[in-house]
Amino acid sequence: MNGYSQELTTDVFHISTGKMICVLNEVDAHEFGLFLADRVELSYKKKKCVAVVDITKNSVRENYIGLFMEVAQALGVKAKEQICVKPTGPIRSVEYIKKKMRGDKLSEQEIKEIVKDISEERLSEIESVGFVSAVFMRGLDLDETIFMTKALIADGNRMEFSSGTIVDKHSVGGCNGRATMIIVPIVASAGLKMPKTSSRSITSAAGTADSMEVLAPVDLDTKKIKEITEKIGAVICWGGAVDLAPADDKIIKIEHPLSLDPEGQVIASVLAKKASVGSKFVVIDLPVGKNVKIKDKEVALRMAKKFVQVGKEVGMEVEAVITDGEDPSGRAVGPALEAKYALEILEGKRFDNLAQKSCELAGVIFEMVNVAATGKGYDLAYDILHSRKALDKMKQIIKAQGGKILTSEQIPFAEFKYEISATDDGIIEGVNTRQLTNIARIAGAPASKYAGVMLNKIRGDKIKKGELLYTIYAEQKSRLESAREYTEQNDPFEFKKIVLGKIRYDSL
């Protein structure tokens, strides 16, 4: 506001915070009229940067300014130098965040500016969290979701391919099962290009990136992704290693502690990531079930429509499919177990609900891009899987990414296991995927790659007392024991009961 500036002596903290932060003594802060999280422009010789202010009583002396590594590097300054400090006053994004908090709709320009300021670290953490909270509580309408998607796309880098049809697939908050590792090789076998960036686990027992990492390195850079995709049609890599959407990555980080996942933001985030790898045709899988993220078919339908509409606005053809998320996909839970299981399907050793889902989704893609006639997509996918063409393609992908594990048999089981058997006869009415995830995580997944759970029985199976229900695997004995203890109170299996309750005199 007032153009007042002053020179302070630098004090460099050799710590990276991932943010642009400087620290002032409270006396100097008062002198400048600065409060926690206000912004200052710092200049040293010909370099300038903006940093967010932290205030301290003791850590920085009067007339000094503490700089964390990012700021020191941006200015190219060492300790005990004089730098010029000038309050910048509020930035416009803060006004827009307040506007959203009040419940008003944001314009395209306003959303663009907020995203740019988040990406370039001009907004403090407090302000960014305010924004994410506002989006969670007020929601983004269709227009705002489109603006957000465009802003996220504009913020990041965009991969370009010289030729070919670029397709992609994304599953929103699904259950376990590595459909991606089956769909990608099927689709690439048909001559389509699928540069698949996937995530590591956040709350699940394994993300696709965690499972794929059992077979091959997944931290590919942009150049490598492009090169391999051009050559053999696909990669399966970790999106976190590619700096495709910096604002989106930052937003996701601050959403995590409060598990904020506002619908509009999820849609924008997914589609922006797809656009950044150049996808033109995208299938969105929306599993619905009581133990997955989307519990309600109506919600899935609403999201499906939004995905399609927003996709159209940003130049992508999107088809959304609502799938049954009630049961686990496949029988494996945990990075290595799921990788092994997916390879077994590609090798033709298994065909179950996971294989079927994979063929159905690949089929949708085939029909979208006219590789198969309407109604014939599934058959083509099934044929590719059955003929082992998909397996060959998967081996090419693994090799291209630098991996050496090419068959399911090369993947060992973890050293320690515990088998849980039925204590009664019965029919299995359901398997709680949430509980399975918890057991696998307690056993060490996903950091412990070989930890997890293998199901021996699934919904509908008739079982007899003493028959094996599932096996827990762990790499450390203590973790196996913790997981076993957990199952005592948390049985993932539900049995069909005829007698639903007993009414006795003393319970009246």
Add this chain to the structure above:
Amino acid sequence: MNGYSQELTTDVFHISTGKMICVLNEVDAHEFGLFLADRVELSYKKKKCVAVVDITKNSVRENYIGLFMEVAQALGVKAKEQICVKPTGPIRSVEYIKKKMRGDKLSEQEIKEIVKDISEERLSEIESVGFVSAVFMRGLDLDETIFMTKALIADGNRMEFSSGTIVDKHSVGGCNGRATMIIVPIVASAGLKMPKTSSRSITSAAGTADSMEVLAPVDLDTKKIKEITEKIGAVICWGGAVDLAPADDKIIKIEHPLSLDPEGQVIASVLAKKASVGSKFVVIDLPVGKNVKIKDKEVALRMAKKFVQVGKEVGMEVEAVITDGEDPSGRAVGPALEAKYALEILEGKRFDNLAQKSCELAGVIFEMVNVAATGKGYDLAYDILHSRKALDKMKQIIKAQGGKILTSEQIPFAEFKYEISATDDGIIEGVNTRQLTNIARIAGAPASKYAGVMLNKIRGDKIKKGELLYTIYAEQKSRLESAREYTEQNDPFEFKKIVLGKIRYDSL
């Protein structure tokens, strides 16, 4: 969740953050299944504490844990020691914050837990901001405001006085003018006790604490406040120096960057602060005007009712008064100028709208506690002011706090000044207090104690071309020049115009 723990080697950062933060390498974080802002329990020998996790690529090596000073001190640990690290899993407060975000009402117990976790640094900044944002967007209803007030009171310390009637006064987002420095000595002269904690300026040109500091030290501790109040009936000190309501102080800090001031939170904050100094009778002043915080009489009335109701629930008698905040109170803007002006009123050299307001508010207090009969409060206050008893009391207060400035004449004007005169004849229709504040701040207030603005003319005054309107004071020539430049585009004076617009053929 999983009871998994591991030993890591400490690396101590000699920086205080005011928070309990530890830093893990991203590899270890992944191993633990920890994300940014998750919590861990740390233990070393017999000491334990909970810290919020920050994650780094380079600043902390694998198998090490970086501890900021607060955490190192809590554990009594130095660098290169082994400490045990164990993820705590989510805390219940986070669930309650999500609940509020969804728009549900919180129970007394839930609010209590959130406040406790904020106070004791168990909530990360992201989570705390989420809470404050939720309160801003969803509001607190009357019950929740009562719960919040009780929780803030329970969180802090409470001052107890052996005898006497403890009264207090608070003004919500008012305009300039140091009514407090006149009311406190008037009230104490009548034998009431008023241990007044006041704030420094946030967005204004001076807070009461900034002005009082021109006369005497204001950073008194609890013991000193009690001692002086017991002896002479009052203090006027800085609330920030007293650790009376730690959770409230933390909430206010994170509210600042986004200027969040949800009504319920403001009410809870004010009343909790009053309760913490043992106040039993409180007058709340709610100025209404287009340039102050409350712009609407309806809002003031709603807040007034809430203040009274919440007060009753926490055992305080509250009377709220709605006052005219359209004009500046008095003619001074800036710490020293306002202090000088207040002393001049106490010395009987001036009597204007500030003096009148002070007597009216003191009168309300007198009638509340039956020191004056109904309708006679103002007269008693006026008599005390007029008889110079209030001046004597103010001198006692200044001396007791260790000050030496006892008369208005001892306060000098700043070295540099600039006088602004009328460029036309006219009648002053209004003075924009917001603009006055900006001019005073650009001139250096409040850090520059002697900087500010003195008005020579006020609303209703007839003026002639060339007559002095106001004077800007500054301690640095450059700041004076910046303030002068600002006034060129931002004239705080509005003149009555007879011709409101011209209609000409070419404007049709």
